[in-house]
Amino acid sequence: MARPSPDAAPKWVYYFAAGEAEGSAAMKNLLGGKGANLAEMASLGLPVPPGFTITTEVCGLFYENGRRLPEHLAAQVEDALARIGKETGGEFGNENNPLLVAVRSGARASMPGMMDTILNLGLNDRTVLGLARHSGDDRFAYDSYRRFIQMYGDVVLGVDHSVFEEILDNYKNLNGYAFDTELSADDWQKIIALYKKAIEDAIGKPFPQDTGQQLWGAIGAVFGSWHNARAVTYRRLHAIPDNWGTAVNVQAMVFGNMGNTSATGVAFTRNPSTGANEIYGEYLVNAQGEDVVAGIRTPQPLTIKARREAEDPNPSLEEEMPGAFDELKLIFATLENRYRDMQDIEFTIQNGKVWMLQTRSGKRTAEAAVKIAVDLAEEGVITREEAVLRVDPSGFTQLLHPTIDADAEKELLTTGLPASPGSAAGQIVFTSDEAERQKQLGRDVILVRAETSPEDIHGMHASAGILTARGGMTSHAAVVARGMGVPCVSGAGALRISEKTETLTVGQKVLKAGDVITIDGATGRVYLGAVPMRQPQLSGDFARLIAWADDARGLAVRANADTPKDAKQARTFGAQGIGLCRTEHMFFDAERILAMREMICATTEAGRRAALARILPVQRADFVELFEIMGELPVTIRLLDPPLHEFLPRQEREVETVAAALEISVEKLHARIAELSEFNPMLGLRGARLAIRYPEITEMQARAIFEAAIETEKRLGATVEPEIMIPLVAYRREFDILAGVIRATAETVEKETGARLAYKIGTMIELPRACLKADEIAEGVAGADFFSFGTNDLTQTVLGLSRDDAAPILTAYATQGVYENDPFVSLEQEGVGELVRIGIERGRATKPELKVGICGEHGGDPASVAFFHAAGFDYVSCSPFRVPVARLAAAQAAIRAKLAS
Numbered sequence: 001m002a003r004p005s006p007d008a009a010p011k012w013v014y015y016f017a018a019g020e021a022e023g024s025a026a027m028k029n030l031l032g033g034k035g036a037n038l039a040e041m042a043s044l045g046l047p048v049p050p051g052f053t054i055t056t057e058v059c060g061l062f063y064e065n066g067r068r069l070p071e072h073l074a075a076q077v078e079d080a081l082a083r084i085g086k087e088t089g090g091e092f093g094n095e096n097n098p099l100l101v102a103v104r105s106g107a108r109a110s111m112p113g114m115m116d117t118i119l120n121l122g123l124n125d126r127t128v129l130g131l132a133r134h135s136g137d138d139r140f141a142y143d144s145y146r147r148f149i150q151m152y153g154d155v156v157l158g159v160d161h162s163v164f165e166e167i168l169d170n171y172k173n174l175n176g177y178a179f180d181t182e183l184s185a186d187d188w189q190k191i192i193a194l195y196k197k198a199i200e201d202a203i204g205k206p207f208p209q210d211t212g213q214q215l216w217g218a219i220g221a222v223f224g225s226w227h228n229a230r231a232v233t234y235r236r237l238h239a240i241p242d243n244w245g246t247a248v249n250v251q252a253m254v255f256g257n258m259g260n261t262s263a264t265g266v267a268f269t270r271n272p273s274t275g276a277n278e279i280y281g282e283y284l285v286n287a288q289g290e291d292v293v294a295g296i297r298t299p300q301p302l303t304i305k306a307r308r309e310a311e312d313p314n315p316s317l318e319e320e321m322p323g324a325f326d327e328l329k330l331i332f333a334t335l336e337n338r339y340r341d342m343q344d345i346e347f348t349i350q351n352g353k354v355w356m357l358q359t360r361s362g363k364r365t366a367e368a369a370v371k372i373a374v375d376l377a378e379e380g381v382i383t384r385e386e387a388v389l390r391v392d393p394s395g396f397t398q399l400l401h402p403t404i405d406a407d408a409e410k411e412l413l414t415t416g417l418p419a420s421p422g423s424a425a426g427q428i429v430f431t432s433d434e435a436e437r438q439k440q441l442g443r444d445v446i447l448v449r450a451e452t453s454p455e456d457i458h459g460m461h462a463s464a465g466i467l468t469a470r471g472g473m474t475s476h477a478a479v480v481a482r483g484m485g486v487p488c489v490s491g492a493g494a495l496r497i498s499e500k501t502e503t504l505t506v507g508q509k510v511l512k513a514g515d516v517i518t519i520d521g522a523t524g525r526v527y528l529g530a531v532p533m534r535q536p537q538l539s540g541d542f543a544r545l546i547a548w549a550d551d552a553r554g555l556a557v558r559a560n561a562d563t564p565k566d567a568k569q570a571r572t573f574g575a576q577g578i579g580l581c582r583t584e585h586m587f588f589d590a591e592r593i594l595a596m597r598e599m600i601c602a603t604t605e606a607g608r609r610a611a612l613a614r615i616l617p618v619q620r621a622d623f624v625e626l627f628e629i630m631g632e633l634p635v636t637i638r639l640l641d642p643p644l645h646e647f648l649p650r651q652e653r654e655v656e657t658v659a660a661a662l663e664i665s666v667e668k669l670h671a672r673i674a675e676l677s678e679f680n681p682m683l684g685l686r687g688a689r690l691a692i693r694y695p696e697i698t699e700m701q702a703r704a705i706f707e708a709a710i711e712t713e714k715r716l717g718a719t720v721e722p723e724i725m726i727p728l729v730a731y732r733r734e735f736d737i738l739a740g741v742i743r744a745t746a747e748t749v750e751k752e753t754g755a756r757l758a759y760k761i762g763t764m765i766e767l768p769r770a771c772l773k774a775d776e777i778a779e780g781v782a783g784a785d786f787f788s789f790g791t792n793d794l795t796q797t798v799l800g801l802s803r804d805d806a807a808p809i810l811t812a813y814a815t816q817g818v819y820e821n822d823p824f825v826s827l828e829q830e831g832v833g834e835l836v837r838i839g840i841e842r843g844r845a846t847k848p849e850l851k852v853g854i855c856g857e858h859g860g861d862p863a864s865v866a867f868f869h870a871a872g873f874d875y876v877s878c879s880p881f882r883v884p885v886a887r888l889a890a891a892q893a894a895i896r897a898k899l900a901s
Contacts, residue, residue, distance in 0.1 A: 009072035012058050013080050016042040017050035017087050025339075030055050032247030034106030037359050044338065046331060046356050050087040051101070051251030052080035054219065056108065059245030062223045069220060077219075081250070088252050093211040097134050098127035100144070100253040103218040105225060107246040110360050112480060114234045114457070115246060116155040116225040118218040119288060120148035120253060124209040132185075140258050142188035143180075147288060149195045149207060152214065156221040159202045167194045181286055215250075222248045230457045236814065237461055237484075239821060239863075254355040256348040257288050263324075263349045264289045265317065267302055269332045270342040272364040272482055273421055273522075275371025275541075279303055279332060281345075282472045283317045289346055289357065298491045299472045310417070327354045335359050340381050341390070342372050365421055365482050366395035374541040377548075384548045385895050391545065393862040393889040395485055399542060400881055402533035404520050411528040413517060414506045416467070416492030418524040419478035424465030424487045425518040425530040428511060430499045432459020439463070446517055448504055450497050451490075452477040460486060465519045467526060469495040487521035538573070538884070546574065546884060549891035555868065556875035557886045558634070560855060562586065567629040569880040574887060577634035578626065579788065579877020580725075580855035583701060584642050586622050598662055601672050605696060612700040619701065623708030627720050636723040636788060636855070636877075638764060639701050639738075643686045649673075682796070687728025687764075688738060695741050702745040710755045721758040725788055729763040732776040735784060762786035764855070766793035771839035779846040787843055788877070789836055791856030791864075795823050798832045824857075827864040837871055844872075853877055862889035869893035 014022040014031060016039045023031045023039035031039065035053030042048045054073070061070050081101075085091045090099035100122040105115035123131065123145045132141035154161040168180075171191055177183060183191075196207045208214055225231060226246045235242060256264030265283030272280060282299035284291050291299075300314045301307040302325070307316040318325045328347060331354070335343045344362030348355045364372065369391045377387035404410070404423045426444035429435045438445045439462035447463040449456065451470040460466055460480055466488040468477045481488035496505040502513040509528075511517065518531040538546075558579030559570030563586075567578065586592070592615070599611035626635055649655045649669075659669045691698040702724065709720040726738045739761045746757050762784045765771060771794075778784050796803060803824045813819045819828070827833055843850045853875040858864040860882025868876050869890060878886050 009070065009076070010057070011076070012055050012070070012073055013052050013076035014039065014055070015050075015052045015080050015083055016048065017083075018042055018048050019045050023053065028108045029244075030057065030247075032056055032106030032108050032249075033110055033360050034104065034358055035247045035249050038249065038251070040338070041335070041356055041359060044334065046334070047354055048356050049252040049254050050084045051249060052077070052084070053106070054248040054250070056245040056247050059223050059226060059247070060243070062220075063227075063245075067220070067224060069216070069223075074216075077215075077250070081215075084250075084252050090252075092122055092215075093127065094130065095126045096130045098122050098130050098211075100127075100131070101215070102249075102251050102253055103215070103222055104249045104251070105222045105246045106249050107226075107240070108244055109238070109240045110363065111231060111234050111238075111240070112363070113453075114225075114231040115228070116222050117290070118148070118151045118155055118221070119290065120144045121152070121214055121218055122211045123148045124211060124214075126209075127211070135258065137258060138185035139183075139188065140255065142185045142192065143183075143257055144255065144288075146188050146192050146195060147290075149192060149199070151290075152218065153195065153199050153207070155225070156214075156217045157199060157203055157207075159199055163198050163202070164195060167191065167198060219248050219250070222246070233457045233461075237457070241820070242817070251357075254348045254350045254357075255288070256284070256350065257286050258351055260285055261321075261349075261352050262286060263317065263321065264291065265299070265302065265347055265349075267328065267332065267345045267347065268342060268362045269336045269345070270362075270368070270372055272342070272344070272362050272368050273418065275342075275364065275368035275375065277375060278305070279329065280306070285320065289348065298470060298493065321349060321352070324349050324352060324354050331356065337381075340376065342368075363482055366391070366399050366485060367421060369395060370399070370545050371541045374544050385552060387545060388549050388552060388888065388891050389895055391888060393865075393885045393892065396885045396888060399538060399884070400536060402535055403522070404518065404527075405532040405534045408532040410518070410531045413509065413511075413526045413528050414492050414494045416469075416489040416495075416524045416526065417472060417478075418520075418522055419472075419490040420466075420481035420486060420488035421522040422465075422485070422487035423518065423520045423522070423531075423533060425516060425533075426464040427514050427516055428504060429459075429463075430497070430502050430504075430513060432456040432462075434513070435459035436462040446519060448495075448497060449477070452480070460484065465489075465521065467492060467495070467517070467519055469493060469497055481521075487519055489519045489521055489524050489526055492524075492526060542884075546887055549888050550574075551891075553887065553890035553894050555865070555873060555886075555890040555893070557883055557890060558636070558853070558855075558875050558877040559880045559883050560857075560859075560877055561626070561880060564625045564629060566880055567626050570883060571629065573880055573883040575633075575880065575883045576875070577636075578630060579636050579853050579859070579875060581626065581635060581637045582641065583619070583637060584640055586619060592618055594658075594662070597658060599697075601662060601664060601669065608694065609696050612696060616700050616704055619704035620708045620711075623705055623722075624711050624715075627708055627712035627722075628716065631716065632718050632720070634721070634723055636725050636762075636786075636853075637701075637705055638725045638727050638855075639687075639691060640697055641687045641727040643682075643684055643690070682793075682802070688726055688730075688734045689728065691726070691738050691741075692734065695738070698738055698741045699745050702742045703749060706746055706749040706757055706759070707753075709757065709759070710749070710753055713755075719758060721760065723760045723762060723786060725762050725764050725786075727764045727790070728766060728793075729777065730767045730769040730773075732773070732779075732783075735763055735777055736782065739782065760785035760851075762788060762851070764788050764790045765836075765839050766790035767797055768794075768835055771835040772842070774839040774843035775846045778843040778850050783847060784843075784850070786851035786853065787839065789839070789852070789854045789856065791827060791832065791836070791854055791858045792824065794835070794856070795828060795832050798835060799823060799828065821863075826861050827858045827867055829867055833867055833871075840872055851875075857882075860886050862892070865889035866893040866896070869897065 021039035021042040025040035028036040031053045085099045090097045092099045103118045128145045132138045150164040153159040256262045263283050263285045267281030281302045284299045302317045304318050341361045343359045346358040373387040373390040376382045426446040429445045435447045444464040446465045448467045468490045471490045504511045518527040556576045558577040559575035560580040561567040561570045561578045562582045595614045602608040649658045659666045712720050729735050765787050855877040859876035860878030
């Protein structure tokens with residue numbers, strides 16, 4: 001049968017070699033990040049091993065065709081493979097001078113360690129002899145072969161990697177070896193025989209000797225790994241679309257395991273933990289790249305400075321191979337200048353020659369992201385607006401990590417490497433599944449592992465911190481933890497960890513699962529017990545960047561704050577007012593709730609008013625404190641919203657205590673609880689409905705607000721103009737009734753005090769009907785002065801989904817692609833968002849000056865903030881600790897809108 005022409009299909013394979021490339025950095029969507037950057041490095045003339053990239057389009061076809069590769073791909077791959085052989089002087093499958101290749105994934109978004117890699121492909125029982133003859137090093141050849149069998153057996157043939165690890169560990173223990181580098185060629189041949197037998201026992205077939213079969217098996221496996229469990233989890237956590245797919249990169253092997261003049265390493269052009277402008281990274285002599293990133297061996301620092309800081313007795317690369325180090329320094333500067341960003345680089349040194357295997361914009365902590373962006377702007381490399389766009393708003397929460405109180409008493413357990421900053425205390429867990437289970441129970445945990453693997457992604461995400469015994473600062477644990485903003489200490493070599501007995505041993509100390517430790521990811525120290533923490537100070541580079549963001553944004557950012565503590569925190573983080581004060585939270589204090597319960601249990605208006613009279617001064621004092629903290633900044637106060645049953649006791653013992661305190665019978669209290677019981681209380685007697693039935697509650701709250709405003713104005717000598725928000729309005733008539741109560745109360749207070757009050761009355765838009773009839777609700781002088789969208793409840797009422805019961809539904813829907821994101825975390829823009837747009841458009845049609853805000857937690861979600869900017873909101877409001885996130889997200893939305901116009 002004739003060989004199909006490569007021209008008979010679209011171009012699916014892009015070749016690259018030093019000085020030439022068919023692709024470029026601009027082709028990331030087609031070639032994936034790794035392939036596009038390999039092409040770019042090759043175009044720059046950097047030392048890149050020749051290779052080719054199979055495009056992300058093929059990944060889509062692979063899944064459309066039932067995990068089968070397209071027919072005409074083979075011809076293009078064979079042509080590209082022949083070009084690699086011509087470039088290197090070897091030939092794929094040749095028994096005398098075999099060309100070996102690496103097969104790696106490469107999605108357009110960086111997903112470190114989530115998909116599969118196969119190195120040394122092309123080795124079999126015959127080509128390994130040719131490699132040994134050609135290299136003059138039997139040990140190197142058989143070390144490479146055993147690595148290939150181990151990776152191929154795991155990734156392609158489905159034999160768990162622990163099978164190979166157990167064989168190797170047993171062999172080393174029986175023969176007294178501590179390190180892999182001590183094993184001879186004879187040792188590796190024995191281990192290879194054991195590996196091959198384990199594979200045949202597991203799959204019923206011998207290890208494949210046909211190099212073509214090996215190649216296509218590897219290509220299919222790498223495409224297949226796009227949908228492995230860890231990759232799917234990573235994409236869900238980082239909002240990476242499933243339909244992007246991965247490319248596959250096939251590249252000539254270069255060898256860092258050819259003896260003491262060879263090495264492999266990972267480098268960052270700036271420190272990914274702090275952002276400092278210094279080379280940061282690690283290397284291993286006589287090793288391959290997976291040894292570094294997998295944490296199998298603890299590597300050595302690249303620079304003399306890093307070695308001294310770490311007090312590492314082993315030589316740095318700068319000392320061990322000064323010529324290679326100087327060449328790398330020049331390459332690092334070239335790449336950072338080309339990409340205008342900090343780069344994460346993988347390299348190999350083969351017999352003294354430097355080879356570049358990868359570059360990408362490096363993952364970094366929020367602290368580093370801010371510093372690098374600010375420094376690059378100050379250096380004139382990027383603009384201030386570009387600097388604002390460079391920082392992920394979601395990562396800002398990392399900057400709010402507490403740090404260990406330096407003055408607190410603490411007992412040092414051990415020290416490792418400072419892999420990801422921040423401090424965390426929690427109970428020890430030894431497996432990722434247990435970390436996830438404990439997180440669901442509301443417990444903070446520290447995941448303790450010998451080293452993490454990509455399969456641990458779910459447990460790492462669930463943990464407050466991560467501690468590993470092996471691995472360096474560029475290991476899987478370190479890179480993923482930094483990307484997630486999770487504190488991590490790696491390479492704590494004194495730890496002895498037993499998953500079987502669930503114990504951690506350091507010297508004579510033995511800790512078990514459930515014991516509490518504290519880790520400091522900034523220093524690498526690990527302490528016994530929970531150590532006191534200090535809150536961070538946001539200044540320096542952070543303050544400079546957020547000032548640039550404030551210059552760019554159009555949206556105001558307020559905070560949801562119900563207490564003086566929240567209000568003070570909000571101002572610290574730069575909130576421009578309070579967008580939501582939930583007055584019901586003021587009643588749950590033990591001393592106050594009794595009066596509230598007395599009001600609820602009263603059977604007459606007079607009884608309710610008597611109880612409300614006792615609540616009034618307490619409520620007024622709360623408002624005075626909030627007004628004083630916020631000064632002349634706006635404060636939006638939501639009137640009582642939740643159903644009354646929430647204030648009543650549930651447990652029998654508590655019922656008896658409350659009945660005695662209220663001096664009523666237990667039976668009467670039970671009767672009142674039963675009377676207020678509802679099948680669906682969130683759609684029952686609450687908000688405007690409760691206030692219309694009991695207008696004296698609204699009257700008391702309005703009086704407390706107005707009297708507090710007058711008192712605060714006298715104290716501060718400044719104007720206080722509260723914004724009073726009526727919740728759960730669906731009809732204009734509801735709004736009119738309650739606005740009438742508020743205005744009448746204002747008039748009464750003015751007569752009593754002789755003061756003139758300034759205030760606004762608005763409503764919370766949280767029902768679909770309110771969006772559709774927004775024109776009526778806002779119309780005229782007596783209509784609403786402002787709308788604040790309560791997107792939490794609006795999401796529930798639009799989607800018919802209770803956020804309290806949504807978790808199992810959302811989990812199932814996410815796997816089926818119904819929801820890309822949790823609609824209670826990121827606004828569901830097509831349905832809920834469309835009603836929001838309608839509400840704004842119709843409200844402003846009858847009142848053009850209508851102020852519009854949002855006070856659900858969506859106000860702190862970057863993707864949602866971008867939507868609110870585009871929809872024409874005046875402000876967003878979120879929890880105090882999300883205020884910096886919203887400030888940056890609002891700026892990015894404004895900058896992107898300007899660039900798009």
